[in-house]
Amino acid sequence: MTTAPHVPAPPPGPGVQPPFPAPPVEGKGRRIGLALGIAATVLVLVCGGGGIAVVGLGASAQGSMDERAQAAVRDYLDALHDKDYAKAYDQLCDQAQRQESPAEFRSRVTREPAIETYRLGQFNLVYGSVPVDATYTDGQTGELEAFLGQDRSTGEFEVCELSE
Numbered sequence: 667m668t669t670a671p672h673v674p675a676p677p678p679g680p681g682v683q684p685p686f687p688a689p690p691v692e693g694k695g696r697r698i699g700l701a702l703g704i705a706a707t708v709l710v711l712v713c714g715g716g717g718i719a720v721v722g723l724g725a726s727a728q729g730s731m732d733e734r735a736q737a738a739v740r741d742y743l744d745a746l747h748d749k750d751y752a753k754a755y756d757q758l759c760d761q762a763q764r765q766e767s768p769a770e771f772r773s774r775v776t777r778e779p780a781i782e783t784y785r786l787g788q789f790n791l792v793y794g795s796v797p798v799d800a801t802y803t804d805g806q807t808g809e810l811e812a813f814l815g816q817d818r819s820t821g822e823f824e825v826c827e828l829s830e
Contacts, residue, residue, distance in 0.1 A: 735789035738823035759815035759824040
């Protein structure tokens with residue numbers, strides 16, 4: 667018995683498609699992982715940069731408020747030290763000025779021990795106050811608290827009360 671020689675099938679011609687074509691799959695999982703990693707990195711950088719900007723802005727605002735509050739207390743205490751009671755009275759907030767006249771203010775502060783030197787602490791945003799370490803003309807020391815208010819028309823800090 668003789669068998670016919672095996673003849674290979676002719677190659678498919680142009681325009682012939684193999685049944686059920688499938689897209690290539692090699693490396694697909696790696697590309698998705700790489701894309702997700704890049705997206706996560708960008709997200710962390712954007713959010714982190716925004717967070718740093720917010721912290722920086724907050725620190726800058728706190729520093730500015732601290733400077734303005736200390737300037738208000740310094741102006742008030744310097745006016746008292748110089749016995750410029752009219753200027754010191756002008757540094758008071760509206761509420762304090764409604765509670766006593768300039769003459770009453772002058773009478774009160776001249777009876778109190780005079781502050782010779784002082785050192786200001788940092789502005790406390792929660793209480794709206796600045797701590798003051800005071801040394802009086804008789805050598806005694808005291809820890810005071812200057813409570814502040816804001817002028818409604820200018821927005822500047824003003825002293826409402828200086829107490830122990």
